[in-house]
Amino acid sequence: MIRFDNVTKIYAQQARPALDGVSLEVEKGEFVFLVGASGSGKSTFLRLVLKEEKPTKGRIHVAGKDLARLSSWKVPQLRRQVGTVFQDFRLLPNKTVAQNVAFALEVIGRSRHQIAKVVPEVLDLVGLADKAGRLPGELSGGEQQRVAIARAFVNRPIILLADEPTGNLDPSTSVGIMRLLDRINRTGTTVVMATHDANIVDSMRRRVIELERGNVVRDQSRGVYGYTS
Amino acid sequence: MRLRFVFSELGNSLRRNSLMMVAVVVITAFAMLVLGAALLVRTQVGLTKHSYYQKLQVSVFLCPPDSPHPQCPSQASESQVSAVEDELNSLRPTVSSVEFVDQDQAWSIYKDLFKNSPDLIAYADPKSLPESFVVKLSDPKKFDVVSTAVSSMPGVDVVQNQDEFLKKLFGMMNSLRMIALVACVVLVVVSAVLIGVGVQMAAASRRRETSIMRLVGASNTYIQLPFLLEGVLAGVLGAVIGFGAIAALRVVIIDHLLKPILGVLGGRLVGWSEVMATLPWLVGLSAVVAALASFVTLQRYVRV
Numbered sequence: 001m002i003r004f005d006n007v008t009k010i011y012a013q014q015a016r017p018a019l020d021g022v023s024l025e026v027e028k029g030e031f032v033f034l035v036g037a038s039g040s041g042k043s044t045f046l047r048l049v050l051k052e053e054k055p056t057k058g059r060i061h062v063a064g065k066d067l068a069r070l071s072s073w074k075v076p077q078l079r080r081q082v083g084t085v086f087q088d089f090r091l092l093p094n095k096t097v098a099q100n101v102a103f104a105l106e107v108i109g110r111s112r113h114q115i116a117k118v119v120p121e122v123l124d125l126v127g128l129a130d131k132a133g134r135l136p137g138e139l140s141g142g143e144q145q146r147v148a149i150a151r152a153f154v155n156r157p158i159i160l161l162a163d164e165p166t167g168n169l170d171p172s173t174s175v176g177i178m179r180l181l182d183r184i185n186r187t188g189t190t191v192v193m194a195t196h197d198a199n200i201v202d203s204m205r206r207r208v209i210e211l212e213r214g215n216v217v218r219d220q221s222r223g224v225y226g227y228t229s
Numbered sequence: 230m231r232l233r234f235v236f237s238e239l240g241n242s243l244r245r246n247s248l249m250m251v252a253v254v255v256i257t258a259f260a261m262l263v264l265g266a267a268l269l270v271r272t273q274v275g276l277t278k279h280s281y282y283q284k285l286q287v288s289v290f291l292c293p294p295d296s297p298h299p300q301c302p303s304q305a306s307e308s309q310v311s312a313v314e315d316e317l318n319s320l321r322p323t324v325s326s327v328e329f330v331d332q333d334q335a336w337s338i339y340k341d342l343f344k345n346s347p348d349l350i351a352y353a354d355p356k357s358l359p360e361s362f363v364v365k366l367s368d369p370k371k372f373d374v375v376s377t378a379v380s381s382m383p384g385v386d387v388v389q390n391q392d393e394f395l396k397k398l399f400g401m402m403n404s405l406r407m408i409a410l411v412a413c414v415v416l417v418v419v420s421a422v423l424i425g426v427g428v429q430m431a432a433a434s435r436r437r438e439t440s441i442m443r444l445v446g447a448s449n450t451y452i453q454l455p456f457l458l459e460g461v462l463a464g465v466l467g468a469v470i471g472f473g474a475i476a477a478l479r480v481v482i483i484d485h486l487l488k489p490i491l492g493v494l495g496g497r498l499v500g501w502s503e504v505m506a507t508l509p510w511l512v513g514l515s516a517v518v519a520a521l522a523s524f525v526t527l528q529r530y531v532r533v
Binding site: 076109 | 233437440441443449
């Protein structure tokens with residue numbers, strides 16, 4: 001589903017590579033934690049998957065496509081297959097919960113009929129059916145992140161990328177978010193989650209890839225967080 | 230493509246960015262006002278020139294009896310006159326008409342010209358007036374052709390023209406056109422830059438939306454079209470307002486500014502039909518410029 005072959009990324013004005021010859025493969029339906037200190041290359045990895053950045057060296061395949069050979073006007077098609085969730089939710093404050101989710105469908109040209117059908121379904125999935133008409137500012141952090149997840153998942157992507165989705169949430173709320181991501185993973189969606197949260201990684205017992213200064217230093221199939229910052 | 234979405238985004242953006250859009254519209258309106266005025270002046274110059282040209286003629290005076298000029302030892306003979314006439318006729322189509330003015334006709338023209346000065350008529354001798362050819366030209370700028378062809382022929386006294394005056398008039402008209410052209414270019418560039426800045430500000434104010442749109446895989450068109458339409462809308466609105474100002478100012482510009490200058494030269498003054506004719510140019514130009522300015526800005530600031 002995601003394959004990196006000897007990928008190096010060097011940002012301009014930075015001597016040290018953000019990723020240094022990384023090779024790894026994520027299979028369809030896997031749940032993968034990406035761990036490592038700040039600056040270890042987690043975010044760069046996610047940005048490369050979305051083709052927000054181009055690798056300096058190496059090849060990247062996502063959903064069967066070679067990103068180097070994907071022309072720029074086809075990048076939106078790629079991103080429709082890859083849902084993304086961030087630490088800071090990135091919701092539109094002047095739109096309601098339902099409108100935020102619908103926005104993701106409107107901008108890719110879905111019909112109003114289809115939107116009206118799909119949005120309540122996904123809000124139900126994330127447990128926010130009764131808050132569809134609220135504005136993001138009226139919701140708790142955990143609820144806002146659920147809206148963000150609903151928006152990322154409403155188009156049924158085959159991959160879900162989560163960049164520290166629990167970074168702004170307290171532990172008990174985080175557990176709820178992880179249950180939700182686990183449910184989404186069980187529908188067959190590949191989930192890649194970058195995180196600092198040791199408790200979550202340890203409790204989930206899923207594959208753990210640890211990055212350090214741009215290198216993969218550990219790749220365990222049922223791993224624990226394992227490193228102390 | 231869901232047009233409803235594009236237009237609702239456009240509406241949101243216009244509301245939020247309204248002050249900047251007002252500035253863009255005002256400047257574009259001003260630019261288009263000056264451009265439209267320049268176009269009208271140019272049209273007026275053309276009309277005046279055309280009518281002035283039509284009245285232009287060249288007189289080829291033939292040797293009268295007892296001329297003091299060395300090129301006229303005696304009165305032009307009949308064969309010399311017909312040789313000159315043939316030569317003039319051979320210059321068609323540069324020459325559009327050749328008319329012979331004999332002494333009787335010359336005398337009646339003379340009398341008409343000096344009808345307020347009976348002394349001049351009393352002392353003049355109809356037999357001393359020269360015969361002449363009155364030549365009309367299809368292109369008055371080609372006076373030289375007539376002059377070189379016949380001025381040294383035997384029997385020709387002098388070829389009279391309004392050449393010097395014409396050259397000055399043409400020079401003035403040309404510099405008017407150049408000034409108008411330069412003003413147009415400068416103003417169009419200014420309004421393009423402003424539209425670019427306006428679109429850039431609109432894009433900045435909606436960075437949150439566009440970043441989410443990119444993330445969920447909206448196409449370039451979907452992301453950029455509202456901004457592009459916003460720029461074009463501002464440009465077109467500016468052009469329409471500028472046109473309105475021109476229509477309102479027509480009376481001032483044409484009737485009070487141009488009439489005293491151009492009226493003496495004769496010819497029609499610019500009317501409503503010419504004013505209306507500027508509208509598609511103004512709207513078309515500002516729409517194209519706005520679209521280009523918006524597009525270029527978007528390539529730089531709303532990357533996908």
